[in-house]
Amino acid sequence: MLEKISDEYEVREEVFDRTTLIALYDLMNRGYIDEFYGVVSTGKEARVYSAVDSNGNPIAVKIFLTWTSEFRRGRMKYILGDPRFDGIYSSPQKLIYAWASKEYKNLKLAYDAGVYVPKPIIQHKNIIVMEFIGKNFKPAPTLKEYHNLTPHILYQILRQVRILYNDAGLVHADLSEYNIFYYKRKPILFDFGQAVVKSHPQAEVFLIRDINNILNFFRLNDIETPPLDDVLEYIKG
Numbered sequence: 001m002l003e004k005i006s007d008e009y010e011v012r013e014e015v016f017d018r019t020t021l022i023a024l025y026d027l028m029n030r031g032y033i034d035e036f037y038g039v040v041s042t043g044k045e046a047r048v049y050s051a052v053d054s055n056g057n058p059i060a061v062k063i064f065l066t067w068t069s070e071f072r073r074g075r076m077k078y079i080l081g082d083p084r085f086d087g088i089y090s091s092p093q094k095l096i097y098a099w100a101s102k103e104y105k106n107l108k109l110a111y112d113a114g115v116y117v118p119k120p121i122i123q124h125k126n127i128i129v130m131e132f133i134g135k136n137f138k139p140a141p142t143l144k145e146y147h148n149l150t151p152h153i154l155y156q157i158l159r160q161v162r163i164l165y166n167d168a169g170l171v172h173a174d175l176s177e178y179n180i181f182y183y184k185r186k187p188i189l190f191d192f193g194q195a196v197v198k199s200h201p202q203a204e205v206f207l208i209r210d211i212n213n214i215l216n217f218f219r220l221n222d223i224e225t226p227p228l229d230d231v232l233e234y235i236k237g
Contacts, residue, residue, distance in 0.1 A: 019066060
């Protein structure tokens, strides 16, 4: 089965290395993954695949690359100051596993707080299994791809940021039109690996950047937006 995955989707060797294959085999034996359908997204640090579990439920499987130096360079600003990463900087594999664990835990915190996010299912080594957002194994449109933007959608997103901040105690820290789905009339936030707790020394900087990213995107689409200070007051209120 695992050889079939590599052959069928022509994934690069570094994605399905021996360690990852063993982890996938374990998840398949436990019923979390039954069959893969295809690649949903690719990046320098991870790949996301559509799949089904043993009950036929659609799922998304995110697999972090275990070799890439891009990961370490790009993510250190989110890791420094986080006690979950103490003592693991010298081990790339441990760093990747800890990052996958961090994303899963952040996603679970957000989900449990009522934020619109994909439901987290399990994290194992460099793999995260979560709810698939979309239909017929086609992912939902991102905000960037959605063509019927309104002021109401802006409000919906800011409300999710507010719940994330106040109820989950998190700042997304990389929020933009590229990591928000708009599906079934709801904004669904994803990619939570870089999210930080409110007490992180850079949390305020990341929050302001998140808000500016969203406000600027809506302004570019000719939608009037409130001032940054008013939005910050709303988010923290």
